[in-house]
Amino acid sequence: MSAANPGATSPQTVHVPLGDRSYDISIGNGNLAEVGRWVTSLRKVTHVVLISDGNVAKYYQQPVEDAIAAEGIRVTSLGVPAGEQSKSVPTAQSLWEAALADRVDRKSTVVALGGGVVGDLAGFVAATMTRGLDFFQxxxxxxxQVDSSVGGKVGINLPSAKNIVGAFWQPKGVLIDTAVLKTLPRREYLSGLAEVIKYGVILDADFFAYLEANVQPMLNRDPAVLQKIIARSCELKAQVVAEDETETTGLRAILNYGHTFCHALETVSGYGEYLHGEAVSVGMLCASRLGEKLGVFDAESTQRQAKLLSALELPVATPKLSETAILSAMQRDKKVEHGKLRFIVPHAIGKVVLTPDVPSEMALAAWREGIEDESA
Amino acid sequence: MSAANPGATSPQTVHVPLGDRSYDISIGNGNLAEVGRWVTSLRKVTHVVLISDGNVAKYYQQPVEDAIAAEGIRVTSLGVPAGEQSKSVPTAQSLWEAALADRVDRKSTVVALGGGVVGDLAGFVAATMTRGLDFFQxxxxxxxQVDSSVGGKVGINLPSAKNIVGAFWQPKGVLIDTAVLKTLPRREYLSGLAEVIKYGVILDADFFAYLEANVQPMLNRDPAVLQKIIARSCELKAQVVAEDETETTGLRAILNYGHTFCHALETVSGYGEYLHGEAVSVGMLCASRLGEKLGVFDAESTQRQAKLLSALELPVATPKLSETAILSAMQRDKKVEHGKLRFIVPHAIGKVVLTPDVPSEMALAAWREGIEDESA
Incomplete structure (x- = not known):
């Protein structure tokens, strides 16, 4: 246990306040073993449709299935291939049909066991099967853990657009076991830390400082520190989502700090070249340099982010890519309104502002200046 | 104008009270011409995805498109083949992709122009495209007009089950023009009247008596009488839906009066043999005879229904079909809980009760006694 976090390994709960759609996130170390009792403590459950992917299933499907079945609950286990290509209409259809073939009904419950792809896909199946099933993540x-567990965004991709078909469908509960991160590939684990850092930059300077002070425990996947940073990330996201559940007021847009550059980078480099968190890392630094150019952010704060991201082995340099392609990708971003580029720009560590009407040349300059050696 | 309804041809509004999902149904004769102004009076609309089917499109797509475009709104018109087979995953996918190809975004609005199939399908596309678009019907x-315009049930079929994938997605407004019923095939028009009669039996004895007194104007599609019976049907359905929006309390089940027998009849006779309203007609009389057997309903009230249904050229006799198949279909009904048959049983014209634990032999006897000539 980290000295900075006495007692942090006892499980803790983050409440997501959404009126009659409120729910709790239970965070602990080893609490996956309690999944059966956890589900039955939250809802009367008689039939669970457990959806997982191959990578996760090999470690955790059987224990989760057993723990749920031990509560006298019938379990239908459905698997999908790991990877983004499972967030598709054909995969959703195969899940609808498989659930139906095993007698799903309105009182069935969907449990998503996996990463973002499984959560989004299973959540979409839950939102639409018999017009809406209870859903646990x-x-x-x-x-x-720090992103999909709060917000209720579920959905699938079409060949020409990601996340274009979906719903807002809040879970009835989320269970996070930091112990499962032990089996996560290192690069994927580090990628997740980029989003954790994002919460510090957009909303909480103290949390950012805590992250700076705990680089080594984070690299070691220290359970107490993990629990602390996951819980704080969920709390911060819950605050934002509670004020803008269905993305209507615009407040929720601050969660997209770094993401306009990130999405352009992902698109132009080809999906798969960068993990999402890696592209977020690069994107946050672009947005920070943009803040400097707009005269609202200081270079020292950009450097603090770069240092922390680097220490966590995340990429900080902009790759050399066609600026025309980057600009074109940014102009297709969802935040674009009437062709004007809008960015989430930091004003200080802990404070960001949605900034409309950013000149495209300024955005490109912020991108360009991140290239490590322009003369190379 | 019918003497019984002075002034009924001036448009009227039925409010559907669902908290922040409340909306109005505008009912008139010839009000389709006002569709552009109607939409813009309810929401700021800049882009409409207009979804229709071949049968309806040939009469009404162009005028609707023109009226909407006249308000400066961009219109994307999408068509699907007429018929139940369009309520499918592949059709939904083609609509998602076509809308996306014509630059749908979060501020787009879906307008469904057509019968139940188009409403359910377009509503499902609206509920899921970019996690939910505004929807008009x-x-x-x-x-x-009397069924799908209240309730918010949208969805599609899978090969093995109808309406199994969907959502509750309330429209922002519904426009009903009685004049469009002029082009409806007679058999389909009469089929709709069965659901109108259903509202009288389940909730409103006075309305039932009004229907008995207006058989000829109904057969003539008299606009004033049409407006009256559509408005009253919508009001009655709205009362029920307002108290049980997502079908959780069980109250909404009374709308299924006659429908357990009806669905069994549709399944066993093969979809298409009976129009839905025709099967409802037969089913209501089975449920009424079941009420007699349970000692809660009198034969005279069964006869009043049979007389009214017959006068409107709806079938009243049970066809000869395998009783084993009928029973098996009833046991798969959504109202079945733990294998027990549950029926909506009339206690009087204007009052029905959800009745659990009905012996299957009694249900079959109510079915069998509707066969016209058992010796034949």
Whole structure:
């Protein structure tokens, strides 16, 4: 246990306040073993449709299935291939049909066991099967734990657009076990940390300082520190989502800090070249340099982010890519309104502002200046 | 104008009270011409995805498109083949992709122009495209006007089950023009009247008496009488839905009066043999005879229904079908809980009760006694 966090390994709960759609996130170390009792403590459950992917299933499907079945609950286990290509219409259809073939009904409950892909896909199946089933999430990647576990965004991709078909469908509960992160590939784990850092930059300077002070425990996946940073990330995201549940007021847009550059980078480099968190890392630094150019952010704060991201082995340099392609990708971003580029720009560590009407040349300059050696 | 309804041809509004999902149904004769102004009076609309089917499109797509475009709104018109087979995953996918190809975004609005199939399908596309688009309905069949325009049930079929994938997605407004019923095939029009009669039996004896007194104007599609019976049907359905929006308390089940027998009849006779309202007609009389057997309903009230249904050229006799198949279909009904048959049983014209634990032999006897000539 980290000295900075006495007692942090006892499980803790983060409440997500959404009126009659409120729910709790239970965070602990080893609490996956309690999943059966946890589910029955929250809802009367008689039939669970457990959806997982191959990578996660090999470690955790059987124990989760057993723990749920031990409560006298019938379990239908459905698997999908790991990877983004499972967030598709054909995969959703195969899940709808498989659930139906095993007698799903309106009182069935969907449990998602996996990373962001499984959570989004299973959540969409839950939102639409018999016009809406109860839904529980057990996110098993750090990114899913700090991102997908709050917000209720579920959905699938079409060949030409990601996350374009979906719903807002809040879970009835989320269970996070930091112990499952032990089996997460290192690169994927580190990628999740980029989103954790994002919460510090957009909302909480103290949390950012805590992260700076705990680089080594984070690299070691120290359970107490993990629990602390996951809980704080969920709390911060819950605050934002509670004020803008369905993304109507615009407040929720601050969660997209770094993401306009990130999405452009992902698109132009080809999906798969960068993990999402890696592209967020690069994108946050672009947004920070943009803040400097707009005269609202200081270079020292940009450097603090770069130092922390680097220490966590995340990429900080902008790759050399076609600026025309980057600009074109940014102009297709969801935050674009009437063709004007809008960015989430930091004003200080802990404070960001949605900034409309950013000149595209300024945005490109912020991108360009991140390239490590322009003369190379 | 019917003497019984002075002034009924001036448009009227039925309010559907669902908290922040409340909306109005505008009912008139010839009000389709006002569709552009109607939409813009309810929401700021800049882009409409207009979804229709071949049968309806040939009469009404162009005028609706023109009226909407006249308000400066960009219109994307998408068509699907008429018929239940369009309520499918592949059709939904083609609509998602076509809308996306014509630059749908979060501020786009879906307008369904057609009968129940188009309303359910377009509503499902609206509920899921970019996690939920504003949705307006222009039901063009009598059945859709009195049924699909209230309740928010949208969805598609899987090969093995109807309406199994969907959502509750309330429209922002519904426009009903009684004049469009002129182009509805007679058999389909009469089928819609069965659901109108259903509202009288389950909730409103005075309305039932009004229907008995207005058989000829109904057969003539008298606009004033049509407006009256559509408005009253919507009001009655709205009362029920307001108290049980997502079908959780069980109250909404009374809308299924006659429908357990009806669904069994549709399944066993093969979809298409009976129009839905025709099967409802047969089913209501089975449920009424079941009420007699249970000692809660009198034979005279069964006969009043049979007389009214017959006068409107709806079938009243049970067809000869395998009783084993009928029973098996009833046991798969959504109202079945733990294998027990549950029926909506009338206690009087204007009052029905959800009745659990009905012996299957009694249900079959109520079915069998509707066969016209058992010796034949």
């Amino acid at each position: 057990i996110p098993t990647s750090l990114l899913a | 222009i039901p063009t069949s009598l059945l859709a």
